[in-house]
Amino acid sequence: MAKSGQHGGNVLQMAEKCGVDPDLMLDFSANINPLGMPDSLKNAIMTHLHLAERYPDIDYQALHAALSRHTGCPPEWILAGNGATELIFSIVRCLKPKKALLPMPGFAEYRRALQREGCEITHYPLLEEDDFQPTAHILSALTADIDCLFLCTPNNPTGQYPDLALLLAIVAHCQQHDIALIVDESFIDFLPKQQGLTAILAENPKLYLLRSLTKFFAIPGLRLGYLISADEQAISSMRNLQEPWTINTFAALAGETVLDDHRYIQQTYQWLDEEQRYLFESLSGFAALKIWRPAANYIFIRCLDETLNLQDALLAHRILIRHCANYPGLNTHYYRVAIKSHADNQALIAALKQVLPHG
Numbered sequence: 303m304a305k306s307g308q309h310g311g312n313v314l315q316m317a318e319k320c321g322v323d324p325d326l327m328l329d330f331s332a333n334i335n336p337l338g339m340p341d342s343l344k345n346a347i348m349t350h351l352h353l354a355e356r357y358p359d360i361d362y363q364a365l366h367a368a369l370s371r372h373t374g375c376p377p378e379w380i381l382a383g384n385g386a387t388e389l390i391f392s393i394v395r396c397l398k399p400k401k402a403l404l405p406m407p408g409f410a411e412y413r414r415a416l417q418r419e420g421c422e423i424t425h426y427p428l429l430e431e432d433d434f435q436p437t438a439h440i441l442s443a444l445t446a447d448i449d450c451l452f453l454c455t456p457n458n459p460t461g462q463y464p465d466l467a468l469l470l471a472i473v474a475h476c477q478q479h480d481i482a483l484i485v486d487e488s489f490i491d492f493l494p495k496q497q498g499l500t501a502i503l504a505e506n507p508k509l510y511l512l513r514s515l516t517k518f519f520a521i522p523g524l525r526l527g528y529l530i531s532a533d534e535q536a537i538s539s540m541r542n543l544q545e546p547w548t549i550n551t552f553a554a555l556a557g558e559t560v561l562d563d564h565r566y567i568q569q570t571y572q573w574l575d576e577e578q579r580y581l582f583e584s585l586s587g588f589a590a591l592k593i594w595r596p597a598a599n600y601i602f603i604r605c606l607d608e609t610l611n612l613q614d615a616l617l618a619h620r621i622l623i624r625h626c627a628n629y630p631g632l633n634t635h636y637y638r639v640a641i642k643s644h645a646d647n648q649a650l651i652a653a654l655k656q657v658l659p660h661g
């Protein structure tokens with residue numbers, strides 16, 4: 303299968319399919335901060351354009367120092383990568399799990415990384431009747447033969463953040479039973495009240511946190527992510543295994559710049575607070591849609607009119623949403639929409655009023 307079918311953000315291919323100028327397409331399929339790349343970063347890149355003429359620091363010391371300041375974790379616990387995606391593959395390559403438990407639906411790259419290393423996969427279905435949240439049953443699904451678990455908090459595509467007490471029980475269980483627990487916090491920065499699990503890393507060296515800067519700081523094309531764990535041995539061996547210079551100069555500069563851009567961070571919280579409420583409430587007004595309350599910057603939807611292909615219907619209005627048919631555990635009736643600027647969100651609601659049966 304072409305990679306283009308597997309993720310959101312395929313504006314070029316979809317615009318071509320519909321014969322529309324890609325610049326005129328409203329992309330709700332990729333969950334990127336609509337405030338765009340921070341001005342602090344644009345300025346830093348323009349000032350430092352000449353740095354493209356040199357190799358980046360092969361150890362990215364300034365970047366790791368910035369990530370260390372930001373997370374409160376020692377630099378030895380941190381490995382930066384070319385997006386969280388690179389690190390999903392690196393951690394699996396390093397830990398070489400034999401049998402992993404994979405919640406379903408979930409982000410596709412965990413499966414690809416595990417399969418590439420020949421790891422056997424057992425699925426843990428997240429059920430609609432549980433609002434696609436893990437329950438205490440996950441602890442009994444972690445049988446003695448499982449040596450790896452991926453969790454995504456908040457989960458993609460469902461936008462749900464699990465119950466914190468359960469999450470901590472899962473961490474404790476994995477630590478006790480020697481199970482590598484990889485928690486993907488790529489969207490955690492969109493939850494101002496949620497710090498994630500960095501504070502408990504020291505006492506849980508089987509815990510590995512994945513973070514991404516590409517969504518919150520709107521730099522999916524620059525690419526930057528990082529992994530944090532108190533398992534210094536694993537971090538060090540991943541550092542040794544990593545190909546040189548996978549992070550380009552400007553992505554490294556992004557990590558050194560944007561985490562201190564408190565104005566941008568506050569503006570993002572304010573936008574999300576307003577637009578999360580607006581879009582959730584507006585979507586909830588459609589009888590033909592079932593909506594899940596979002597924890598982050600995207601909303602998971604089920605179209606109850608099973609005769610309607612909502613993605614195709616909205617494409618006629620130059621709006622691209624993510625269909626979730628290729629997530630194992632979901633089907634053609636499920637969709638994910640990003641929360642965008644107020645004007646764009648209004649355009650989505652206006653288009654939905656035209657395509658949904660009862661407005």
Ligand SMILES: Cc1ncc(COP(=O)(O)O)c(C=O)c1O
Pocket residue numbers: 384385386387388409454457458486488513514515516517522525526527
């Ligand atoms: C849950 C999740 N983790 C990781 C990634 C990869 O992020 P990055 O752009 O940092 O590689 C994505 C991208 O969509 C994602 O949805």
